Every structure is written in structure tokens, then in C-alpha cells.
Amino acid sequence: MSGPITPKVLIQAEDxxxxxxxxxxxxGRKDVGALVTFTGLCRDEDGRLSALELEHYPGMAEAEITRIAKExxxxxxxxxxxxxxxxxxxAPGGNIVLVAAASSHRRAAFEAADYLMDFLxxxxxxxKKEHLKEGSEGSWVEAKTIDDDAAKRWTPG
Incomplete structure (x- = not known):
């Protein structure tokens, strides 16, 4: 391989x-020995969620995800x-995020996909805002310490 590839990054409303x-x-690629995919789905939160609404800052979201993917x-x-x-x-069960990493060897594909998800x-x-089945809007979903802790493992120190 002659250096890093250019990742495909899309932010979209469509499935x-x-x-x-x-x-x-x-x-058509003979150099791919491993393909790892991760699909994040919307949970129903024990049956109380009718939908999860995701908002983003257009332009900034694409730029940040592209930066993480290039890393x-x-x-x-x-x-x-x-x-x-x-x-x-x-809606619950719907696709939220896809990370697909291809490499000649499995370890690189697994680690790259894991890294991407930790930093995404x-x-x-x-x-993220919850919409509840009973008809009310739920709260904005707070960031989780467990996610921050997972991302820390990728930085030396």
C-alpha cells in the first residue's frame, strides 16, 4: 500500500x-483480507422510546468525523x-451509524473500527434527544463517562 487511503464519510438523514x-x-479487491463492520442501532430503552432525534452542526460534523477517520x-x-x-x-431498531474498515489483516480492521467508534x-x-412513546419529549442524552474512558485507551500516557 502506498500510504493512507481517503476515507468515505457521509452525514445523512437517509438510511x-x-x-x-x-x-x-x-x-474486486485482492488485497482485502479482513472487513470489519459496526452498525449502531437505536435502542427502545425498555420500550419507552418512540424515536431518538439526532441533531448535528452541518459542516462541523463532517469535518470532525473526517479528521477522526483520517487519523x-x-x-x-x-x-x-x-x-x-x-x-x-x-425509530427503535433503525440504523444510526456505520463504520466499515477494510485491511489486508484482521487486527488493523478491528482496531480501526473500534477506534472510530470510541471517538465518534x-x-x-x-x-441526541429522546421522544417517548407516551407522547412527551424526553431529555437530551448526556455524555457518558464510560465513553470517555474507552477513548482514553488510544492515547499514550
Missing amino acids: FDAAAEAGALSA ACSRWPLTGLTVIHRFGKI KTRAPFW
Whole structure:
């Protein structure tokens, strides 16, 4: 490989096809030995959630996710990387985020996908608001310490 690849980053309201996106990273490629995908889905929060609304800062979200994706591409020998993050109202069971990492070897693909998700959870400028089945708006979802702790493992020190 001749250096880091350019990741595909999309921020969109529309749903995505995880299998098609993953297939696009390996189609016709003989250098792909591993393809790791992660799809984050909307939980129903014990049956009380009708939808999760995701808001973002257009332009800033794309720039930050692209920066994180490029960091992953420079850390691991990837042959392809796709990150798709949705915004808008998403019903329980609906797709929220896709990370698909391709590499010649499994470890690089696993670690890059894991890294991406840790930093998407902590640095991507998205805000989540719950909409409850009983008809009221729930609260804005707070950041979780567990996500910050997970991201810390990637920085030396």
C-alpha cells in the first residue's frame, strides 16, 4: 500500500445499506483480507422510546468525523474505510451509524473500527434527544463517562 487511503464519510438523514457499503470496500479487491463492520442501532430503552432525534452542526460534523477517520487511516494499514452517521428522528431498531474498515489483516480492521467508534461517541458533534412513546419529549442524552474512558485507551500516557 502506498500510504493512507481517503476515507468515505457521509452525514445523512437517509438510511443506509450496511451490506452494500461493506461490499463496496472489497469488491474486486485482492488485497482485502479482513472487513470489519459496526452498525449502531437505536435502542427502545425498555420500550419507552418512540424515536431518538439526532441533531448535528452541518459542516462541523463532517469535518470532525473526517479528521477522526483520517487519523485511523494514518494509524492502521487500511485498504478502505467508510463512516456513515445519520441525523433526524430514528425509530427503535433503525440504523444510526456505520463504520466499515477494510485491511489486508484482521487486527488493523478491528482496531480501526473500534477506534472510530470510541471517538465518534466522544468527539463527533451530535446531540441526541429522546421522544417517548407516551407522547412527551424526553431529555437530551448526556455524555457518558464510560465513553470517555474507552477513548482514553488510544492515547499514550
